[in-house]
Amino acid sequence: MTGVSAKQITLALDLRAARLAAGFRTYKEAAAAAHLTTSALWFIETVKNRAKPTTVLALTAVYGCEPEPARRLVALAEEISKEKRDAGYIAAAPKEFADYLRLESESSEISSYEAEVIPGLLQTREYQRALLAAGLEPPVAGVVERLVELRAERQRAMLESGRRITFVINEAALHRMVGGREVLLAQLCRLLELWEHPALEIRVLPFGIGAHPGLGVYCTLLQFDQHLGAEGEPYKVAFLEMNRANDLVTDPDLTLKYQRTFERVADLSSNAEESRRLIATVKERLAS
The missing domain is CATH 3.30.870 (Endonuclease; Chain A)
Known part of the structure; x- marks a missing residue:
């Protein structure tokens, strides 16, 4: 499956909430801190692209997420990467x-x-x-x-x-x-x-x-x-x-x-x- 899934939307919205809670009001400043392009972060939060677990890990570190929420988001990204194809x-x-x-x-x-x-x-x-x-x-x-x-x-x-x-x-x-x-x-x-x-x-x-x-x-x-x-x-x-x-x-x-x-x-x-x-x-x- 390469399209949008419920878990993918959950991850995108949780990452958006974490970004805003960390004080990053724009994609540009958050992306720069995480060494991503602005468009890459925008594509993740708008559910256009899937976020790799390594990218989610980097973002949670930049956003200062607590260990448990960070682990939950990385685990969710791993689950998404393993979702089966449509039938x-x-x-x-x-x-x-x-x-x-x-x-x-x-x-x-x-x-x-x-x-x-x-x-x-x-x-x-x-x-x-x-x-x-x-x-x-x-x-x-x-x-x-x-x-x-x-x-x-x-x-x-x-x-x-x-x-x-x-x-x-x-x-x-x-x-x-x-x-x-x-x-x-x-x-x-x-x-x-x-x-x-x-x-x-x-x-x-x-x-x-x-x-x-x-x-x-x-x-x-x-x-x-x-x-x-x-x-x-x-x-x-x-x-x-x-x-x-x-x-x-x-x-x-x-x-x-x-x-x-x-x-x-x-x-x-x-x-x-x-x-x-x-x-x-x-x-x-x-x-x-």
Whole structure:
């Protein structure tokens, strides 16, 4: 595996915290003290490159870390260097999406807000095919089926994992005629079937809310069992999914902003039972 992992993000954020605690406000001064280039340190803290154990050892010495925290960070760097290669649907995914899928598979809890369409983990195969066909550069038939199979593999892995997953779906997605009437009807039936899943919570943000903090934001928050520091809080990362580009946000301050946005949107959404009734009503109208 050469992409981003949860342990790699933990190490990067802990090294950043150690740098700031040591009084190094810029990459340049910290890198000079550790005999690194500024870009090398920047790549480590922004999770662009992996830090070698020897580099982590040098940084902990420069930052004046206590022996135990220093040993923990060096051990973490050694674990990262031994991480296995990706397999299954993650290995087959495009590079720009593989990092997210890897982190998703390593997460302990997922929170997702979707404004335009039904979230990928809840989509039927026909719904997926319709979305792929509607893209600016639709893939050829064989590729479409491969992507649908990979999505199905991902769905099975995540839904069978038992991790807590919360979805907030804008009501607009329930009405958007993706694939036509029959495809959308089957998709709404699928949502109602998944309602019984013990680890899933599906909530709808109704039209009546009007303007809200989630306008223009389509994000997924991943929470991990790893903690920042020896006794810190479990950390989160935010994944922003857009039509032509995706962005993985690891900075704690920025992630907190997206977390607050999701929490506000979730507070405004209907509760689980009201959401179920709303989906059932849309389904019944579509079926009549």
